[in-house]
Amino acid sequence: MEAIKKTDLSKEEIIQAYKYVVRGRRLDERLWQLTRIGKTSFNISGQGAEVAQVAMSLAFTPEKDYFLPYYRDMTASMVWGMTAKDILLGSFGKEADPSSHGRQMPNHYGSKAHHIVSGSSTVSTQMPIATGVAYSARLENADFVTVVTTGEGSANQGEVREAMNFAGVKHLPLIFVIENNGYAISVPIEQQYAGNFSDRAKGYGFSGETIDGSDFAKVYLAFKTAVAEARAGKGPKLIELKVERLTSHSSDDDQSVYRSKEEIELMKKQDSLHIFQKQLLEEGYLTPELIEEIEQEIQEEVNTATDEAEKMPDPLASSLLDEVYASN
Numbered sequence: 001m002e003a004i005k006k007t008d009l010s011k012e013e014i015i016q017a018y019k020y021v022v023r024g025r026r027l028d029e030r031l032w033q034l035t036r037i038g039k040t041s042f043n044i045s046g047q048g049a050e051v052a053q054v055a056m057s058l059a060f061t062p063e064k065d066y067f068l069p070y071y072r073d074m075t076a077s078m079v080w081g082m083t084a085k086d087i088l089l090g091s092f093g094k095e096a097d098p099s100s101h102g103r104q105m106p107n108h109y110g111s112k113a114h115h116i117v118s119g120s121s122t123v124s125t126q127m128p129i130a131t132g133v134a135y136s137a138r139l140e141n142a143d144f145v146t147v148v149t150t151g152e153g154s155a156n157q158g159e160v161r162e163a164m165n166f167a168g169v170k171h172l173p174l175i176f177v178i179e180n181n182g183y184a185i186s187v188p189i190e191q192q193y194a195g196n197f198s199d200r201a202k203g204y205g206f207s208g209e210t211i212d213g214s215d216f217a218k219v220y221l222a223f224k225t226a227v228a229e230a231r232a233g234k235g236p237k238l239i240e241l242k243v244e245r246l247t248s249h250s251s252d253d254d255q256s257v258y259r260s261k262e263e264i265e266l267m268k269k270q271d272s273l274h275i276f277q278k279q280l281l282e283e284g285y286l287t288p289e290l291i292e293e294i295e296q297e298i299q300e301e302v303n304t305a306t307d308e309a310e311k312m313p314d315p316l317a318s319s320l321l322d323e324v325y326a327s328n
């Protein structure tokens with residue numbers, strides 16, 4: 001594990017980072033509960049990937065850079081500026097949902113204000129779009145960096161190769177991220193691809209790296225370097241983050257059908273939230289008292305956000321076709 005003090009983040013910023021991780025976990029647990037009691041229809045979780053998502057996102061400047069997330073990036077989207085209430089508004093499908101005014105499925109994050117580009121449910125279609133966003137930086141002579149994420153299974157689709165190829169040819173300021181959780185729904189990696197994922201970057205003329213997603217400092221430092229290099233005109237990068245998928249694929253399946261009890265138990269022992277928490281205790285950033293205080297603060301925040309979001313009005317049927325197409 002890389003020591004946290006190797007980063008340029010202050011103690012306050014590290015505690016903030018830990019809060020983002022805890023907020024991501026507790027909010028996701030709430031979203032899960034809401035599906036189970038029939039108040040929302042669907043959830044797909046980033047539980048197990050929160051540390052990696054926070055460390056990655058903190059390396060960007062959200063006021064300037066662009067993020068094209070995929071459905072597990074709730075915690076990352078909150079680092080980019082979305083609130084717990086914004087996320088809940090999307091899950092409840094409310095008119096005030098900033099992602100799509102309740103038109104998209106839950107977990108399709110988007111916010112013009114926070115430079116988060118909304119995606120399609122068709123996996124990995126965000127990849128060539130991200131290449132276009134990054135190309136616009138070149139055409140407009142702007143110095144923003146674009147980051148796009150997807151899962152390792154979806155990354156085997158053709159458009160990902162096309163996106164990487166064009167980004168390599170044009171030397172674009174674009175960071176491709178693969179959140180590799182070892183499964184594409186029920187299909188384990190042995191049946192998805194052969195070889196080491198990040199080695200593929202070489203074929204497109206840029207470099208790739210595989211990082212343990214529970215190593216906060218290592219992930220943060222890798223992205224800091226990638227962002228600085230992209231901004232300096234050194235071209236794209238592929239970063240593969242090894243993460244766990246602690247939950248089933250979504251609220252619509254049961255992973256105990258396709259993963260053994262032993263595998264699930266072992267994975268839960270490797271929960272990155274606990275690894276990060278332990279490291280922060282050992283390196284003196286957290287105390288047991290502070291952990292407890294943060295838990296209570298976040299739990300209250302999630303409760304308030306749930307109550308507020310639930311009370312908001314649903315979209316009117318008469319507004320169904322509004323904002324489907326851009327007006328200009």
Ligand SMILES: Cc1ncc(C[n+]2csc(CCOP(=O)(O)OP(=O)(O)O)c2C)c(N)n1
Pocket residue numbers: 072121122123150151152153154155179181183184185245249
């Ligand atoms: C083009 C397309 N094919 C299939 C699906 C159905 N689908 C949704 S998620 C998923 C698995 C994706 O696995 P992976 O890329 O590893 O991401 P993870 O869910 O593990 O984060 C599939 C097959 C889809 N949404 N779009």
Ligand SMILES: [Mg+2]
Pocket residue numbers: 151152153179180181182183184185
């Ligand atoms: Mg996967």
